[in-house]
Amino acid sequence: MNPAAYFWSMLKASLFSTGGMGNLPAIHHDFIQAHAARPEVFGEALVIGQFSPGPNGLWTVAFGYITRGILGGVLAAVAVSIPPFLVILLDKFYAKNRESVAITGFIRGISLGVIGAFAVTLISMLKAAHPGLRAIVTLIAVAAISAQKIVRVPVPALIAASALLGLLFP
Amino acid sequence: MTEQPSPQQSANTTASPAPGLSEIFRVFFVLGLQSFGGGIATFTMIHEQTVRRLRYISEEQFVQNWAMVQLAPGINLLALVILIGRRARGMKGAFAALIGLMAPSCALTMLIASVYTHLHTVPAAVAAINAAIPAIVAVGLLSCITMLRPMIKSVPNELDTTPRSQPVFACAMVIAAGAAVLSNRLPIPAVLILCGVAGAIEAVLSRLLAMRRSTS
Numbered sequence: 001m002n003p004a005a006y007f008w009s010m011l012k013a014s015l016f017s018t019g020g021m022g023n024l025p026a027i028h029h030d031f032i033q034a035h036a037a038r039p040e041v042f043g044e045a046l047v048i049g050q051f052s053p054g055p056n057g058l059w060t061v062a063f064g065y066i067t068r069g070i071l072g073g074v075l076a077a078v079a080v081s082i083p084p085f086l087v088i089l090l091d092k093f094y095a096k097n098r099e100s101v102a103i104t105g106f107i108r109g110i111s112l113g114v115i116g117a118f119a120v121t122l123i124s125m126l127k128a129a130h131p132g133l134r135a136i137v138t139l140i141a142v143a144a145i146s147a148q149k150i151v152r153v154p155v156p157a158l159i160a161a162s163a164l165l166g167l168l169f170p
Numbered sequence: 171m172t173e174q175p176s177p178q179q180s181a182n183t184t185a186s187p188a189p190g191l192s193e194i195f196r197v198f199f200v201l202g203l204q205s206f207g208g209g210i211a212t213f214t215m216i217h218e219q220t221v222r223r224l225r226y227i228s229e230e231q232f233v234q235n236w237a238m239v240q241l242a243p244g245i246n247l248l249a250l251v252i253l254i255g256r257r258a259r260g261m262k263g264a265f266a267a268l269i270g271l272m273a274p275s276c277a278l279t280m281l282i283a284s285v286y287t288h289l290h291t292v293p294a295a296v297a298a299i300n301a302a303i304p305a306i307v308a309v310g311l312l313s314c315i316t317m318l319r320p321m322i323k324s325v326p327n328e329l330d331t332t333p334r335s336q337p338v339f340a341c342a343m344v345i346a347a348g349a350a351v352l353s354n355r356l357p358i359p360a361v362l363i364l365c366g367v368a369g370a371i372e373a374v375l376s377r378l379l380a381m382r383r384s385t386s
Contacts, residue, residue: 014244018359020209023244045283051299052282054202054275056209057245061276062283070280077276081268083244084252088264090238091253101377102370109369111237112321112340113362115314116347122210122310124352126303135304142308155218156204159211159305166301167294 001036003075006068010060010079020057021046023080027060037067138162189226189258191266197224198251198270205275206302212247214309216254217316226258230320240362248272318344339372 001009013026024042031037045066049059057080064076097103126135142158189197197219205212220226227235232254239249248268255267322337343365350361 016243018240018243018246020245020247048279048283050208051206052275052279053205053212054271054279055212055245055247057247058275058279061279065280065283073276073280073283077272080245081248081272084239084242084246084249084268085264086244087239087242087249087253088256090241091235091256094234094238101373105373106366106370107234107237108321108373109343110240110362110366111233112318112343112369113347113365114237114240115233115318116344116349116365117351117358117361119311119314119344120348120351122307122314125210126307134301138301138304139308142305143312146309146312155211155215155309156206158309159206159302162305163298163302167298170294170297 001031001034003071005034006036006072007075007079010064010076011082014060014080014083020049020055021059023057023060027063031067037063041066134165138165189224189263191259191262194255194258194263195266195270198255198267199274202271202274203278208306209247210310211306213250214306214313216247216250217313218309220254220258222316226254228320229316231257233317233321236317237362240359336372336376343368 009027009030010023013023013030017023017026024046028042032039041063045059045063048062049056052058052062058077060076060080061073064072064074066072068075094103094107126139142162145153145158146155201212201215201219205215217232221229221232235250235253235257236246239246239253242249248271251267251271252264255263255265257263259266318340322340347361347365350356350364351358356364
């Protein structure tokens with residue numbers, strides 16, 4: 001697959017999908033059909049996407065790096081960065097119609113739905129990690145530390161401290 | 171392309187003065203370096219920095235933006251970052267925020283990809299990542315509460331032109347959406363569109379009721 005076709009495949013997949021992993025089926029189809037990637041690479045890239053900083057959708061950057069080195073990683077990064085700019089058109093439409101009760105209510109309804117979906121995703125994520133008593137204690141402790149307003153502890157410090165405890169007492 | 175603040179920005183009374191481009195780049199660069207733990211950790215840190223600490227946008231705008239990015243193509247968090255950057259400093263702000271977040275995240279992702287085959291068999295690394303998950307979940311659940319609060323604290327009156335959800339309706343919507351996602355019978359975009367339709371109906375009915383009350 002030449003760099004232009006490589007880039008177009010990534011761009012097209014992101015343009016016609018939503019969410020970090022919505023582009024997976026299209027990329028999988030194109031690359032497997034073109035014999036441009038081994039099937040196992042997709043699993044590896046998804047795991048790296050979970051562990052690396054930034055959105056999970058950056059699994060495509062890991063995929064790009066594994067399949068085509070730094071050029072592949074850069075092409076993937078640019079390809080996934082372009083489609084989200086279309087949100088500006090949506091935002092402009094909303095700004096023009098913000099006096100409309102129905103449209104404001106529609107966005108508000110989606111906002112409430114997003115909060116519910118997000119909470120459920122968080123709980124599913126916790127369940128997938130097979131939490132024990134220590135996980136529950138960590139969850140409550142971190143929630144308590146974050147909620148209190150006496151001493152503000154940065155979120156990365158809390159996550160790093162939890163990881164360190166896991167490292168010291170596996 | 172414009173550097174004019176958006177109408178939402180000028181309407182936002184809680185936001186700080188417009189930050190410089192270098193500041194926006196620096197803030198998102200640091201986020202891109204620190205946000206280990208997947209999309210939820212990144213989301214939580216973006217919320218913490220841009221709403222609670224730096225006040226680039228208000229809590230309500232953040233939730234509105236997050237709702238809007240669900241409808242946009244591509245990675246939701248990148249669309250969110252673009253909107254926040256644009257609200258803070260126009261299109262240049264959008265590019266500064268996006269490049270700031272992407273540059274370190276992509277570099278580190280490629281670095282991890284190059285050593286991953288050795289890392290994934292080390293039990294200590296797996297233990298550390300598993301131990302970090304409850305912390306990410308705790309902070310994320312707190313974010314849910316923070317996002318919900320401004321949406322339920324006030325209800326419409328005759329003078330208020332902004333429809334607000336009734337607290338009972340808002341909580342019911344959150345629970346219904348969570349249950350729908352959990353049941354896995356509908357794709358998430360379909361659940362969110364149904365929530366939007368319910369929200370539109372509720373807003374129109376609330377307005378009609380308010381108008382009827384004011385005329386009687």
